[in-house]
Amino acid sequence: MEMAQASIIADLEARNLIAQLAGGDELKRHLAADSRTLYCGFDPTAESLHIGNLLPLLALRRFQLAGHRPVALVGGATGLIGDPSFKDTERNLASIEIIGDWVERIKPQLVRFLDFDCGANSALLVNNLEWTREYDVLGFLRDVGKHFSVNNMIQKESVRQRIERDGEGISYTEFSYMILQSYDFSELFKRYDCTIQVGGSDQWGNITGGIDLTRRLHRQQVYGMTFPLITKADGSKFGKTEKGAVWLDPAKTSPYAFYQFWLNCADADVYHFLRYFTFLSPREIEEIARDDAASQTRPAAQGILAREVTGLVHGEQGLAAAERITAALFSGEVSGLPEEDLRQLEQDGLPCTEIAPQTTLLDVLVESGLARSRRIARDLVGSGAVLVNDASQSAGDEPLNPGLALCGKYFVIRRGKKHHHLVKLV
RNA sequence: GGAGGGGUUCCCGAGUGGCCAAAGGGAUCAGACUGUAAAUCUGACGCGUAAGCUUCGGUGGUUCAAAUCCACCCCCCUCCA
Structure with missing residues (x-):
């Protein structure tokens, strides 16, 4: 796990993974000088993480590979509140039981990307419910709330549009989100000497809030970094398919569907995504781009991307299954497949439906x-x-002809x- | 608590008694072209083979006829307190 510690920033820069730095050059020196502890939060907004969470997750791993200690925080508390950052409408609250269930499902997903047993920089998994559950309201308002200026909070870009937008508003609950996340940072600093928080660029307001609070509470300078919002060349939203989000849970998005998602990546995006979502070096990626440009045929990049990311998320087996189905x-002809291959397709996660004899094609x-x-x-x-x-x-309107069924x-x-x-x- | 504005099909958004299953745009899907791309063109886009049926925050009412009018209720926004 040894890598020159100074290289992490350079690597992230080469991948275009840095949107904003809180602390600038000082943060670079901070990271270069020693092994540091950093964290990123993941709120349970569904029963599974999705590929929108992948970038920060992989970034934590990049930091760990560079010798730093990553803390994956699951937002058992913040998930109950709902982050308003850059959301244009207030969200419905799920019940406490449901969110608790989501927390438990998300934990193992976080765990698989990090090494929890590698000595000094072993990863940690924490839940912010630990330090907020027992906090009494009056104490919280006095000890933490007093450090926040509402004047300041409503200036944050992440909520301003929501406040200014006609026909929308923001509840006090969501407005308080920033305070909770800020408190997380200060608490992680206190407990684990965590000095860096990373997150998507939408988290900038929440991260700087935490930096300010930590300074006020503990008289300590801590730092932040955000990753760019992932955009697609055609302007459509990243991570969505006609079926909705692309999930990390293989039960919600099969490794095959996951693989296909990446395989269908546009040419205009694929080399960026290779930098973002794989551990291939920027140099290797450039070579791929060069070869593709020279070859005048279908680019190889999408296949490499699909293979790399599916392998990271679903492991060798998931990848193999996805490739078999593909x-x-x-x-070639599907109708020539032997029975064992067909059965394998079913096992590999090709969607399968059982039907009764005499079912018409339309019904099927x-x-x-x-x-x-x-x-x-x-x-x-x-058509x-x-x-x-x-x-x-x-x-x-005709029933499927059983005589034409493959292997009966x-x-x-x-x-x-x-x-x-x-x-x-x- | 007071005054005003608003809730329309996945999203935005028109529609203020019949010509409305509801304009327009976006998203999505399909076909052609391709590389399981992009761009472009074409078509579909509540349900139903059809006749027809069920929709416009909720409930009830007026009317031959309601997304459109009335009553009450729920939710959201703005301003005042």
Whole structure:
């Protein structure tokens, strides 16, 4: 785990991973001088983390590889409040029980990216509920709240638009979020000598709040760093597919779907994303870009990106499964696959639906989720978008012909170019 | 507590008694072209094979007819206190 400690900033810079530094050159010297403790918070806003969380998560790992000690904080307390930063509407609060459940699900996801057993810079996992649960309201308002100026807080860009925007507002609950997160930083400083907080650039206001509070509470200078907001060249939002967010939990987004997400990355983004989301060196990435530019064929970068990130998140096995499905569905005839391959597809996580005999194609499309309604299904069939075992379909009212089932029971249904579904006769 | 403004289909947003399943834009999906890209063009986009049915914060009412009018309720915003 030894790497020149001074190199972390240079590496992050080379990857374009630094949006803002609180402390500037002083922070660089601070990091270069010794092994430091840093933290990043992850709020339970769902039962799983998603790829929006990946960048900071990988950054913690980069710091650890560079010899620093990462603290992954799960926001058992802050998750109950809801971060208003750059959100344009107030959010609904989930119940305490549900959020507690989410916390427990997210912990193992955080753990897999960090090394918790490597000596002095072993990672830590903490929950901010530990130091907020028992804090009494009056004490908190007096000891912590007194250090915050509302005048100052409403100036923060992260909430200003919300306050100024017509037709929207912000509750006191969400407005207080910044104070809780600030208190986390000061508390981690006190407990673990944590001197750096990192996060997405939307966290800047909350991070600087923590820096100010730590100075006031402990007379200590601490630092912050943010990562850039990930943007796509076409202006659409990163991390979303037609099915919604891309989750890290394989039960919510299969390794195959995850792999496909990265594989479909636009040319204009892929080299940036290689820097952001892989541990390939900037030099290697440049070589890939150069080769792609010279080759005049389909770029190799997307495949490399998909392989690297899927491997990081889902491990060797998940990656292998994703690649098996991809190979089976996108190269060659699906109808020629032997039974064991078909069964493997099912095991690997290709979406699969069991149907009764005599089910019509339209019903199959609806039951499998490939079409939202029979009307839509009819449209799809009409436009030639539906293939069953490689054969284009023109009518949907007939039951699937069992005689055409692969190995007596499987149908591979394709909708459009990229959506496949396994259907099993029972 | 007072005064005013508002809640429309995934999002923004028009619609103020019938011509409204509801303009326009975005998002999304599909087809063509391609590299499982991008750009572009075309089509779809509440449910239903259809007749038709169910929608415009909620409930009830007026009317031959309501997203549009009335009553009450819920939620949001602005200003005043």
